[in-house]
Amino acid sequence: MSGRDENYERKIRREIDKMLAKFAGRMLSRAYDAIYHKLLKAMQDGVIKVDEYGIEMDPETFRKIFPALAEEVFSGVAKCSISGVRSEGTSYVDELRNPDVISFIRRAKSVDEALEVIDFLEKRGEISKEYADRLRKQLREKGLESFGPRKEPGYYIKRYYKPRFYDFEEED
Numbered sequence: 001m002s003g004r005d006e007n008y009e010r011k012i013r014r015e016i017d018k019m020l021a022k023f024a025g026r027m028l029s030r031a032y033d034a035i036y037h038k039l040l041k042a043m044q045d046g047v048i049k050v051d052e053y054g055i056e057m058d059p060e061t062f063r064k065i066f067p068a069l070a071e072e073v074f075s076g077v078a079k080c081s082i083s084g085v086r087s088e089g090t091s092y093v094d095e096l097r098n099p100d101v102i103s104f105i106r107r108a109k110s111v112d113e114a115l116e117v118i119d120f121l122e123k124r125g126e127i128s129k130e131y132a133d134r135l136r137k138q139l140r141e142k143g144l145e146s147f148g149p150r151k152e153p154g155y156y157i158k159r160y161y162k163p164r165f166y167d168f169e170e171e172d
Helices: 001-043 057-065 066-073 092-097 101-105 111-123 129-142 157-160
Strands: 050-051 054-056
Touching: 001 057, 057 066, 101 111, 101 129, 111 129
Parallel strands: none
Antiparallel strands: 050 054
């Protein structure tokens, strides 16, 4: 194939890629609109509950609104493991200003260190005995990793620091 033919083929491929990207964008936009309207109608009908934590609906309603997705979810074909779950929602401001027991546990290097953290916070009255027992049980049964990935030194800087760029005017 000559250089001229290769350039022509590359040009055609780029045009096809552009056409496919536009088509995919339109299809995603239509799918998003369809899902949005289905959820809005169900919310207006009082079938689903929406609050600051998300959308709550029973499995039958989910099956009616999203039949194909429900089949995939409930069949167990597509599964993924979750490494850690927090029962109480926290924002990054809360995490920075008032770290909770989970934040301290995630800094621990070993199960023994995590147990020390739980004991200390329980002794100070910052967590209840019941909550401390639940954390110890999770630690024994599921391990330190079940609380989430370890927070290495510099975690908060990497996670929350956003450098600001200032425009400096040049002096004459």
